[in-house]
Amino acid sequence: MTLKLVVGAATDVGRVRDHNEDAYLVDDHLGLIAVADGMGGHQAGEVASATALEALRAAVTSGEGVRDAVTSANDAVYEKSTTDDRLRGMGTTLTAGTLAAGGTLLVGHVGDSRAYLLHDGELRRVTVDHSLVEELIRAGEITEAEAESDPRRSMITRALGIDPEVEVDLFPVPVVGGDRLLLCSDGLTGMVRESQIQDALSSEPDPNRAARRLVDAANAAGGVDNITVLVVDVVDDEDATTAVPIVAPNEPAPPPDEPVEPSSAPPADQRRRPRRWWRILRWALPIVIVVGVAGGVLIWYARDTYYVGTNLSNVAIYRGRPGGVLFWNPTLEQRTTLLTSSLTGGQRQSVKAGHGQFSSLASAQAFVGELRRQAAQRTSPSTTTTVPPTTTPPTTAPPTAAAPAP
Numbered sequence: 550m551t552l553k554l555v556v557g558a559a560t561d562v563g564r565v566r567d568h569n570e571d572a573y574l575v576d577d578h579l580g581l582i583a584v585a586d587g588m589g590g591h592q593a594g595e596v597a598s599a600t601a602l603e604a605l606r607a608a609v610t611s612g613e614g615v616r617d618a619v620t621s622a623n624d625a626v627y628e629k630s631t632t633d634d635r636l637r638g639m640g641t642t643l644t645a646g647t648l649a650a651g652g653t654l655l656v657g658h659v660g661d662s663r664a665y666l667l668h669d670g671e672l673r674r675v676t677v678d679h680s681l682v683e684e685l686i687r688a689g690e691i692t693e694a695e696a697e698s699d700p701r702r703s704m705i706t707r708a709l710g711i712d713p714e715v716e717v718d719l720f721p722v723p724v725v726g727g728d729r730l731l732l733c734s735d736g737l738t739g740m741v742r743e744s745q746i747q748d749a750l751s752s753e754p755d756p757n758r759a760a761r762r763l764v765d766a767a768n769a770a771g772g773v774d775n776i777t778v779l780v781v782d783v784v785d786d787e788d789a790t791t792a793v794p795i796v797a798p799n800e801p802a803p804p805p806d807e808p809v810e811p812s813s814a815p816p817a818d819q820r821r822r823p824r825r826w827w828r829i830l831r832w833a834l835p836i837v838i839v840v841g842v843a844g845g846v847l848i849w850y851a852r853d854t855y856y857v858g859t860n861l862s863n864v865a866i867y868r869g870r871p872g873g874v875l876f877w878n879p880t881l882e883q884r885t886t887l888l889t890s891s892l893t894g895g896q897r898q899s900v901k902a903g904h905g906q907f908s909s910l911a912s913a914q915a916f917v918g919e920l921r922r923q924a925a926q927r928t929s930p931s932t933t934t935t936v937p938p939t940t941t942p943p944t945t946a947p948p949t950a951a952a953p954a955p
């Protein structure tokens with residue numbers, strides 16, 4: 550049975566900030582959901598999150614997997630931040646999911662926004678924060694409880710747009726009908742405990758109302774940051790006509806297909822930049838080299854040899870292999886004056902089939918010289934045992950000399 554995603558969304562500036570740098574994306578056509586939390590002076594954070602989401606959508610549209618698409622989003626944000634002085638230093642988190650065939654949500658992730666899975670009433674965090682506090686917890690230097698009040702909790706260790714390269718975490722999440730996913734910015738998780746999140750997700754069946762309830766809870770707790778919440782219901786789709794439709798019922802303020810923030814997104818062709826080519830080249834180059842070397846060896850095998858054959862009624866020297874190799878056919882190097890009729894029956898048969906594999910033209914010529922010497926020997930009955938070399942002209946024996954049969 551096909552699965553579909555039913556998405557409820559809410560985003561809010563919070564109670565402290567004066568503008569909302571978070572953004573989200575729900576694209577039912579692509580089966581794509583994402584949350585981005587931008588940072589940077591003035592309006593730059595909003596530009597960063599909107600740019601990332603537009604680039605993400607364009608990359609998924611062009612067939613990239615979610616991890617590559619997040620990398621493309623990094624390219625787009627980095628490009629903008631390094632070419633526009635007003636946007637210098639901007640960055641964004643990005644947590645994006647695509648529903649893949651076989652009931653797996655692939656989550657690509659950079660930063661401290663999060664994805665959760667509610668399965669059988671149990672809430673499980675899918676992503677790992679790229680934050681200083683998370684690293685300190687993992688290193689055993691502080692506890693989860695201490696982290697909640699740690700002043701460094703908003704410091705992130707990885708974001709899009711900061712460096713030309715970014716490491717993207719990929720989390721495959723097997724999902725079944727009845728599961729519920731949560732994608733959110735740290736404006737929710739910094740304010741609301743996971744137990745409270747689990748309660749809200751478990752008790753409110755409508756995904757939009759659940760999203761709204763979580764935003765309200767974050768604001769009630771202080772709302773010190775922008776808050777963005779996607780509540781995603783995984784639903785068995787009995788009459789599915791498309792692969793992975795996403796339905797966003799009663800979407801609040803933003804239209805379902807647009808990021809929540811006004812976007813000065815790059816044109817799609819901006820993604821085709823040299824750095825992208827370099828990424829492609831980096832894995833393509835070894836293949837090109839291997840194919841090139843194999844081709845070279847094949848050409849060498851096909852061409853670096855000579856054989857003795859026939860050309861009309863004469864013995865001839867060819868470069869290549871009898872019959873050719875793939876599309877490299879043998880080429881005529883030299884048509885000798887030696888007539889095939891002057892050869893013995895066995896020699897003629899062998900030469901007609903293409904005789905020998907000579908490593909050089911000279912050694913093929915030497916073989917023809919030997920055939921010529923034997924032919925001359927047969928036409929002069931007196932020389933049965935000794936033939937002075939001087940009596941056998943190497944290549945210039947007139948054809949008529951060998952032609953007359955005894």
Ligand code: MG
Pocket residue numbers: 586734735736774775
């Ligand atoms: Mg935030």
